[in-house]
Amino acid sequence: MDFLPGIARWVHLVSGITWIGLLYYFNLVQMPALKDAGADGTAVGITKHIAPRALFWFRWAAVATWVAGAWLLGKGFVDAALLRNGYAAIGVGAWLGTIMLFNVWVLIWPNQQKILGMKSATDAEKTVARRVAMLASRTNMLLSIPMIFFMANGLSHKAIVGL
Amino acid sequence: MKNPLDSISGTIVAGLLLTLVLYLIVKTFFVGA
Numbered sequence: 001m002d003f004l005p006g007i008a009r010w011v012h013l014v015s016g017i018t019w020i021g022l023l024y025y026f027n028l029v030q031m032p033a034l035k036d037a038g039a040d041g042t043a044v045g046i047t048k049h050i051a052p053r054a055l056f057w058f059r060w061a062a063v064a065t066w067v068a069g070a071w072l073l074g075k076g077f078v079d080a081a082l083l084r085n086g087y088a089a090i091g092v093g094a095w096l097g098t099i100m101l102f103n104v105w106v107l108i109w110p111n112q113q114k115i116l117g118m119k120s121a122t123d124a125e126k127t128v129a130r131r132v133a134m135l136a137s138r139t140n141m142l143l144s145i146p147m148i149f150f151m152a153n154g155l156s157h158k159a160i161v162g163l
Numbered sequence: 164m165k166n167p168l169d170s171i172s173g174t175i176v177a178g179l180l181l182t183l184v185l186y187l188i189v190k191t192f193f194v195g196a
Binding site: 027028083084088089092134135138139141142143144145146149150161162163 | 175
């Protein structure tokens, strides 16, 4: 019995739900809530107590998802990366997830540190950081739609969708 | 032209369109490869 792929799939799903769940929370709940909270002076409750915790789980769940996904691909990792030998569809999902991981660590997290005051920044730098972080987060929400399609249908169930 | 990423609905529509485009690319050029 080869139990390890089952563990890898389980970890991949749990951490993926945590990552993408928090991504949707940021886009669907926190961003619009901050706009309203800014108007009545209650934004600090979100920026001080909620956002840093949410970002901690968000960025580390992204890493765990990617590592578990690579582990799950196993010998198919290179084929998926090169979109060959029947791994093209899951490879597209894997590439989209990899771009999203890059956005989390290179665009979203460093700019959120400036916005939340964890890193020193001028008001002008914070304004730019808000726009970059927002666009990177929205880009990840956009990419999550095809990413989940190819993750769900890209390997074991690809015949269902004609792939 | 408005940036679709400035609204949730624009983001979702763009995501669905990208899904369709990528699906057609994989089906046309990579299936069986």
